[in-house]
Amino acid sequence: MEKILEITNVSKSFGKVKAVDNISFNVTKGEMLAYLGVNGAGKSTTISMICGTLKGDSGSIKVCGEDIKKNSNYTKNKIGVVFQNSVLDQTLTVYDNLKYRASLYGITGNKFRERFVTLEKMFDLKEIKNQKVKTLSGGQRRRVDIARAIIHNPEFLILDEPTTGLDPNTRKNIWNIIRYLRKNNGMTVFLTTHYMEETTDADFIIIIDKGKIIAKGSPLDLKNKYAKDIIRIYHINEEDVKKLKLPYRKINDGYKIEIENTTLATDLIVENKEIFKDYEITKGKMDDVFLNATGNRIEDVYEENN
Numbered sequence: 612m613e614k615i616l617e618i619t620n621v622s623k624s625f626g627k628v629k630a631v632d633n634i635s636f637n638v639t640k641g642e643m644l645a646y647l648g649v650n651g652a653g654k655s656t657t658i659s660m661i662c663g664t665l666k667g668d669s670g671s672i673k674v675c676g677e678d679i680k681k682n683s684n685y686t687k688n689k690i691g692v693v694f695q696n697s698v699l700d701q702t703l704t705v706y707d708n709l710k711y712r713a714s715l716y717g718i719t720g721n722k723f724r725e726r727f728v729t730l731e732k733m734f735d736l737k738e739i740k741n742q743k744v745k746t747l748s749g750g751q752r753r754r755v756d757i758a759r760a761i762i763h764n765p766e767f768l769i770l771d772e773p774t775t776g777l778d779p780n781t782r783k784n785i786w787n788i789i790r791y792l793r794k795n796n797g798m799t800v801f802l803t804t805h806y807m808e809e810t811t812d813a814d815f816i817i818i819i820d821k822g823k824i825i826a827k828g829s830p831l832d833l834k835n836k837y838a839k840d841i842i843r844i845y846h847i848n849e850e851d852v853k854k855l856k857l858p859y860r861k862i863n864d865g866y867k868i869e870i871e872n873t874t875l876a877t878d879l880i881v882e883n884k885e886i887f888k889d890y891e892i893t894k895g896k897m898d899d900v901f902l903n904a905t906g907n908r909i910e911d912v913y914e915e916n917n
């Protein structure tokens with residue numbers, strides 16, 4: 612399988628702060644990696660090093676098989692990046708921002724006009740193309756940020772919190788575009804997000820904490836490892852639930868128990884058929900994975916009640 616990103620033993624410190632601490636991982640062509648971590652974990656620092664805007668202290672980074680230090684022109688052309696903070700020129704129009712960006716990749720004249728038509732359609736830019744960037748709403752600006760990032764049709768798209776602060780509808784639109792790019796252009800995606808539900812599509816998840824990888828695997832692997840299964844038992848009285856000798860919580864129409872994994876849940880149900888007459892079992896959520904892996908505990912207030 613072709614590797615699009617190879618990170619080997621990469622570190623970066625700012626004074627005493629080890630922002631990225633000996634990190635290694637690969638991303639394969641066509642994959643989507645979700646790179647997660649609490650604020651300050653080192654996500655954006657990792658991205659800046661991949662893009663070459665920040666020099667690492669040690670280790671090596673390869674993009675599409677080439678070392679970013681030895682062949683930076685090649686690797687920069689392969690990458691499209693949406694930075695956490697928009698890098699558009701606020702005083703220029705949407706059209707001029709894209710035109711300027713395209714010119715840096717040698718896309719000018721008719722070639723640019725053709726490219727703009729495609730992007731205009733994909734990102735719904737018709738209404739806003741002559742507006743100055745400083746007058747755009749957050750969601751509109753994000754669409755232009757992504758259009759800018761993919762102007763040269765890169766192989767590898769890096770998105771640093773692309774949907775933070777956007778309303779659910781705009782988030783959905785942005786996700787439709789990302790899915791389209793993956794499906795139709797075979798784009799490989801590196802995503803950071805604080806919205807755990809956005810990681811369901813990921814092939815691979817890496818969770819970092821204080822610059823170190825603390826968990827990695829598919830969404831399912833991580834759920835199995837870090838989140839408990841939840842069994843909701845309905846139409847049952849409390850005396851019967853107590854017989855299971857497990858912590859439980861009252862919910863609408865019944866009780867909820869958490870259990871380490873699905874195998875243990877199956878054993879419990881088989882051994883207590885008289886109690887489990889009406890029940891459902893679900894896997895924990897990515898929120899639980901994140902909170903458990905990063906060592907935080909779920910507050911009761913966030914617990915759903917059914």
Ligand SMILES: Nc1ncnc2c1ncn2[C@@H]1O[C@H](COP(=O)(O)OP(=O)(O)OP(=O)(O)O)[C@@H](O)[C@H]1O
Pocket residue numbers: 625628629630648649650651652653654655656657695
């Ligand atoms: N240019 C810099 N100078 C000094 N310290 C920095 C610099 N850039 C990042 N840091 C520090 O490095 C650590 C990692 O920061 P980084 O921006 O990579 O975190 P992040 O995971 O992207 O967080 P967030 O979710 O808040 O965006 C933080 O402690 C931050 O203060």
Ligand SMILES: [Mg+2]
Pocket residue numbers: 654655656695771
């Ligand atoms: Mg960041």
